[in-house]
Amino acid sequence: MTLAETDWSLAGMARRRDQYFSPGLKKFVPFAEPISFRRGRGQYLWDEAGNKYIDLLGMNVCISVGHANSAVAKAASAQADELPHCTTMFYHPVPLHYAEELAATFPKGHDWVVHLTNSGSEAVDLALMMARAHTGQTEFLSLHNAYHGPTAGAQALTGIAGFRQNVVQVPGISFVPEPNLYRGAFGNKIDSYLDAIEAAIKVSTPGRIAGMIAETIQGYTGIVEMPAGYLKGAAERVRAAGGVMVIDEVQSGVGRTGESFWAFESHDVVPDICVLAKGIGNGYPIGAVVAKREIAEAMADKFMFHTYGSNPVSCAAAREVLRLLREENLQKNALEVGGRLLDRLGDLKQRHAGIGDVRGKGLMLAIEFVKDRKTKEPDPELTAAVFEQTRQHRVVVSKSGPDRNVLRLVPPLCLNDKDVDQVADAFEACLSGAMKG
Numbered sequence: 001m002t003l004a005e006t007d008w009s010l011a012g013m014a015r016r017r018d019q020y021f022s023p024g025l026k027k028f029v030p031f032a033e034p035i036s037f038r039r040g041r042g043q044y045l046w047d048e049a050g051n052k053y054i055d056l057l058g059m060n061v062c063i064s065v066g067h068a069n070s071a072v073a074k075a076a077s078a079q080a081d082e083l084p085h086c087t088t089m090f091y092h093p094v095p096l097h098y099a100e101e102l103a104a105t106f107p108k109g110h111d112w113v114v115h116l117t118n119s120g121s122e123a124v125d126l127a128l129m130m131a132r133a134h135t136g137q138t139e140f141l142s143l144h145n146a147y148h149g150p151t152a153g154a155q156a157l158t159g160i161a162g163f164r165q166n167v168v169q170v171p172g173i174s175f176v177p178e179p180n181l182y183r184g185a186f187g188n189k190i191d192s193y194l195d196a197i198e199a200a201i202k203v204s205t206p207g208r209i210a211g212m213i214a215e216t217i218q219g220y221t222g223i224v225e226m227p228a229g230y231l232k233g234a235a236e237r238v239r240a241a242g243g244v245m246v247i248d249e250v251q252s253g254v255g256r257t258g259e260s261f262w263a264f265e266s267h268d269v270v271p272d273i274c275v276l277a278k279g280i281g282n283g284y285p286i287g288a289v290v291a292k293r294e295i296a297e298a299m300a301d302k303f304m305f306h307t308y309g310s311n312p313v314s315c316a317a318a319r320e321v322l323r324l325l326r327e328e329n330l331q332k333n334a335l336e337v338g339g340r341l342l343d344r345l346g347d348l349k350q351r352h353a354g355i356g357d358v359r360g361k362g363l364m365l366a367i368e369f370v371k372d373r374k375t376k377e378p379d380p381e382l383t384a385a386v387f388e389q390t391r392q393h394r395v396v397v398s399k400s401g402p403d404r405n406v407l408r409l410v411p412p413l414c415l416n417d418k419d420v421d422q423v424a425d426a427f428e429a430c431l432s433g434a435m436k437g
């Protein structure tokens with residue numbers, strides 16, 4: 001039997017997706033009609049018909065140094081030619097070099113160790129387990145509208161209802177209000193959000209906890225940045241209750257926010273455990289837990305490995321990604337180009353009443369749509385209408401947020417000024433198109 005020729009017709013793909021993909025994947029489609037991408041390069045994608053798009057989604061924040069980067073592809077393919085997999089029990093220099101290089105990007109003065117996984121949610125589950133093993137406690141805190149992944153632990157730490165399956169979730173998790181300065185429960189009163197952590201520890205736990213998890217800038221939540229002082233204050237309260245602070249940098253890492261390589265570095269806080277994935281691999285599957293040695297030590301007595309964690313192809317790619325991020329100054333590019341894009345989104349907001357807020361840092365930006373700027377009532381219908389238009393105007397974005405009223409802009413970090421002009425013009429046209437209905 002020979003393999004059937006690859007069928008790139010949209011009708012063929014739609015039929016196979018319906019028939020052979022599990023119904024659990026059904027909701028995870030962007031537009032009313034199917035779309036397919038066949039080729040990528042840098043910040044651009046081409047669909048199966050050859051149309052070119054600017055990828056403002058970075059293929060779900062995975063593409064940091066650009067699609068189909070030839071240096072990354074070369075490193076991965078050289079390793080694939082030599083030995084595509086080597087399980088972690090055998091010594092191989094590539095994952096070891098990567099662990100060393102990754103640890104070196106973390107704040108000095110701590111003994112950082114690395115546990116490589118296949119994905120972000122595996123890393124989140126591992127971080128949860130590590131914190132529990134280290135502290136001997138069960139209780140964990142997470143933010144109300146957080147997204148941390150689909151696996152058992154990560155899903156239980158996810159507060160957005162649409163991502164929580166109708167099953168019994170991993171127990172021992174309490175949610176606290178997120179300090180969303182635009183629409184959070186306590187407005188811009190940071191102390192009130194911190195008090196809520198203390199209150200949750202007091203009323204929902206035995207008083208001792210295993211830890212808390214938070215993103216520095218929440219991604220799926222709709223680009224919600226932790227305000228100055230929050231993460232530091234949260235870490236103090238969590239540690240006072242015996243817990244560890246886990247920071248999820250799956251979306252916000254590798255210089256995306258422009259100010260620092262890891263977004264937490266701009267917040268005067270050092271995590272006890274940090275969770276990484278997506279952009280570290282630029283499309284090659286890899287995740288990582290970077291933890292202080294004394295915390296990871298708690299798991300030393302039992303076996304704990306992920307079959308493809310430390311996969312040398314992914315690690316070879318990830319090493320090249322680290323090198324390119326540095327050599328091509330992509331963090332600085334994210335800061336400068338992202339700043340200009342945010343300015344252009346600000347102009348757009350001035351002219352369109354349906355935009356309630358534009359926000360973010362570097363190349364982690366958002367446009368939030370509301371029915372009324374005073375009441376801030378979310379407008380998922382307008383968001384969906386603008387979103388459908390983005391397809392015609394050849395920009396790729398995603399709808400985010402618990403109310404699906406935010407467009408998230410998280411492009412590859414090589415976006416340039418010319419792209420910014422095109423993107424701003426495209427959004428202008430999308431908004432006009434959406435208004436016409």
Ligand SMILES: Cc1ncc(COP(=O)(O)O)c(C=O)c1O
Nearest residue numbers: 119120121147148149250251277
């Ligand atoms: C903040 C955050 N954490 C964890 C994850 C889970 O990562 P993965 O999908 O690689 O399992 C995601 C995925 O989108 C994420 O956005």
